[in-house]
Amino acid sequence: MGYYTIRIESLSHGEHYIVCANGETMELSTVASPRILSSGWGKMDIEHLGSGKDFKLWPGGGRGWDWSEYGTGHQSGVQPGDVKELIDQGCRVVILTTGRFKRLKVPATIIDLLRDQGIAVTVADTKKGVEIYNHHAGKGDAVGGLFHSTC
Numbered sequence: 001m002g003y004y005t006i007r008i009e010s011l012s013h014g015e016h017y018i019v020c021a022n023g024e025t026m027e028l029s030t031v032a033s034p035r036i037l038s039s040g041w042g043k044m045d046i047e048h049l050g051s052g053k054d055f056k057l058w059p060g061g062g063r064g065w066d067w068s069e070y071g072t073g074h075q076s077g078v079q080p081g082d083v084k085e086l087i088d089q090g091c092r093v094v095i096l097t098t099g100r101f102k103r104l105k106v107p108a109t110i111i112d113l114l115r116d117q118g119i120a121v122t123v124a125d126t127k128k129g130v131e132i133y134n135h136h137a138g139k140g141d142a143v144g145g146l147f148h149s150t151c
Contacts, residue, residue: 031060032059032137032140033059033137033141034046034049034057035134035137036130036133036134039149040149041150042149042150043149044147048061049061049062053150054149055146055147057133058144059089059144060089065082065146065148074151077104077106077110078104078105078107078110078146083110086119086144086145087119091143091144092118093143094121094122094143094145094146095132095147096121096123096129097124097126097129097130097145098123098125098126098129098148100151101125102125104148111123129145129147
């Protein structure tokens with residue numbers, strides 16, 4: 001007996017599934033993570049999103065990264081709320097950038113939070129982080145990240 005598509009479902013993080021008559025699901029496609037087109041001091045250009053200073057990116061989209069949203073700062077570092085959105089958007093690989101001069105801290109608790117979800121984590125300065133992120137995006141990985149474009 002063959003499969004008959006009865007519906008296609010979309011999940012919030014960009015994956016689409018065919019739900020077959022027998023109840024099984026098959027992956028239809030995955031939405032790509034936007035590429036970082038350019039990155040300089042205080043400005044990044046993101047595919048389909050435009051320009052800005054700091055960004056949160058994930059499969060299928062992203063937005064500006066507002067540090068005041070969760071109390072992020074150079075000394076306090078990346079906060080759990082900053083990465084929760086990446087988890088919720090289905091990232092399986094996360095790149096956390098520390099700025100061009102590595103001044104933004106990434107607490108070990110943040111790395112543990114992501115790894116406990118089975119997510120591969122890389123912490124890097126912004127220049128290297130952009131390279132790593134674009135490499136994963138180019139391969140079609142479910143990659144996301146936090147990108148700080150200045151210090």
